[in-house]
Amino acid sequence: MKPLNLLALLLFLWGVIWVLTLSERSVRKIQQVYYAMISPFLKGGSELEVAARKFLEEVEHSEDLENRLKSIEMEFGKLRSIEGRLRELERENSELRNALEFEKRSSIEVIAARVIKRQPSTWWETAIINRGERAGIGPQIAVLAPGGLAGKIDTVDKDVASMILLTDERCQVSVQVAGTPEVGIVHGVRGHYGRKPELRLRHLSREAAIRPGMKVVTTGKGGIFPENILVGTVKSYIPGPVEGEAYVEPSVNFRDLGVVFVIAKEAEK
Amino acid sequence: MIWYHVSLLAMVIVACVVQQFSPAFVSLYEARILVVPLVFLCSAVTINVGPMLMLAFACGFLWDAQHILGPHGGNADVYVNANEDVRFGYSIILYALMGFFMQGIQPLFREGKWHVSALLSGVAIFLYLFVEYMFITFIRGDFVVTRALLLKISFTSLLTMFLSPLVFWALFRLARLFHHTIRYEGLKTGRRAFVDY
Numbered sequence: 114m115k116p117l118n119l120l121a122l123l124l125f126l127w128g129v130i131w132v133l134t135l136s137e138r139s140v141r142k143i144q145q146v147y148y149a150m151i152s153p154f155l156k157g158g159s160e161l162e163v164a165a166r167k168f169l170e171e172v173e174h175s176e177d178l179e180n181r182l183k184s185i186e187m188e189f190g191k192l193r194s195i196e197g198r199l200r201e202l203e204r205e206n207s208e209l210r211n212a213l214e215f216e217k218r219s220s221i222e223v224i225a226a227r228v229i230k231r232q233p234s235t236w237w238e239t240a241i242i243n244r245g246e247r248a249g250i251g252p253q254i255a256v257l258a259p260g261g262l263a264g265k266i267d268t269v270d271k272d273v274a275s276m277i278l279l280t281d282e283r284c285q286v287s288v289q290v291a292g293t294p295e296v297g298i299v300h301g302v303r304g305h306y307g308r309k310p311e312l313r314l315r316h317l318s319r320e321a322a323i324r325p326g327m328k329v330v331t332t333g334k335g336g337i338f339p340e341n342i343l344v345g346t347v348k349s350y351i352p353g354p355v356e357g358e359a360y361v362e363p364s365v366n367f368r369d370l371g372v373v374f375v376i377a378k379e380a381e382k
Numbered sequence: 383m384i385w386y387h388v389s390l391l392a393m394v395i396v397a398c399v400v401q402q403f404s405p406a407f408v409s410l411y412e413a414r415i416l417v418v419p420l421v422f423l424c425s426a427v428t429i430n431v432g433p434m435l436m437l438a439f440a441c442g443f444l445w446d447a448q449h450i451l452g453p454h455g456g457n458a459d460v461y462v463n464a465n466e467d468v469r470f471g472y473s474i475i476l477y478a479l480m481g482f483f484m485q486g487i488q489p490l491f492r493e494g495k496w497h498v499s500a501l502l503s504g505v506a507i508f509l510y511l512f513v514e515y516m517f518i519t520f521i522r523g524d525f526v527v528t529r530a531l532l533l534k535i536s537f538t539s540l541l542t543m544f545l546s547p548l549v550f551w552a553l554f555r556l557a558r559l560f561h562h563t564i565r566y567e568g569l570k571t572g573r574r575a576f577v578d579y
């Protein structure tokens with residue numbers, strides 16, 4: 114081997130060892146710098162993507178839009194009457210709660226954010242949102258979406274943040290099967306591509322009374338996710354020799370993840 | 383000559399930006415075009431071992447800066463083994479291995495058979511993704527190889543490979559612009575050959 118090549122190889126090996134032994138803090142710092150540099154392009158790309166999508170949708174569905182508008186107007190009328198009834202029920206519910214002396218009731222403050230990029234990586238189910246440190250978002254905070262739990266924040270920069278979706282194997286959530294004492298850890302399924310995403314619920318009792326259709330909610334244990342947030346619905350249960358496991362259909366539509374809500378503060382009222 | 387190497391580094395940074403605009407094709411098992419690995423693999427056949435290793439380091443470093451997930455966090459009693467994942471920097475090793483793989487066909491490349499390199503870039507991408515997946519599997523446990531996984535890797539390799547002529551064209555332009563002679567020196571001494579682009 115030539116001396117120069119040998120020197121390059123030694124330098125390379127030294128570099129690899131240095132990088133592999135970096136502390137978690139240094140890695141996060143590097144990632145923050147990277148995201149700070151790349152974020153203008155992310156936003157630009159997202160705006161371009163949104164504009165192109167809107168234009169295509171407009172062209173494709175211009176005729177449908179008129180019909181849809183008519184049906185929406187009718188639906189709106191119906192909903193207004195239902196809303197009136199719901200408000201009455203809400204007031205009644207509030208009165209009943211007070212009567213039952215619910216001393217504590219948790220409320221969640223959220224920060225709305227738009228998903229500007231989906232899956233920028235091959236193996237990790239991640240998304241990038243358009244809010245970051247400036248909006249008060251930090252790492253390891255739960256993210257909600259219409260339907261229930263969507264994931265948690267991973268890396269945060271000033272104006273963007275990266276979130277791990279619930280469908281990723283690394284996003285583990287402590288959950289309970291509603292109506293049963295069964296608790297376990299739910300996470301994404303590896304090697305599950307091109308199909309509707311599903312979740313794997315592990316560490317259940319080996320002969321748990323779990324049926325398809327049962328709701329799965331967060332327990333609030335573990336310090337990341339608040340309790341009683343809907344995660345999904347049980348699709349199947351597989352009893353095992355030591356412990357059982359179930360497959361869960363997520364309650365959030367991950368294919369159409371547009372707006373998410375990052376939990377800002379969990380306050381006790 | 384050094385300017386050619388600097389331009390390759392600039393090309394890698396541009397590839398990192400372009401990568402942000404590369405969508406996942408849901409109908410093709412969420413396959414995507416991997417611009418950064420492709421730029422590296424194509425560049426690897428045009429330079430010597432030393433610069434190739436430096437480029438592998440830069441590519442792997444930037445790749446991991448974008449992709450590596452942070453610690454799971456939360457209570458370790460509840461989330462047991464949640465933090466077991468690949469370490470920041472593992473991609474550098476993978477890039478270097480793929481770089482050596484590509485350099486193995488450098489003699490063909492210098493004979494002007496760049497299309498062999500283009501085809502091999504697809505093979506290298508397939509190997510890269512498969513090895514990366516196996517690595518993740520080894521760390522996390524649970525050996526899972528599904529048809530969907532193999533199709534995802536295959537489609538990603540194919541889609542990426544189709545873009546390689548464009549990258550080679552850009553490399554030839556850069557080589558001409560900076561008067562760089564693509565030469566084969568390999569790891570052994572005594573054998574040299576030159577080709578001008």
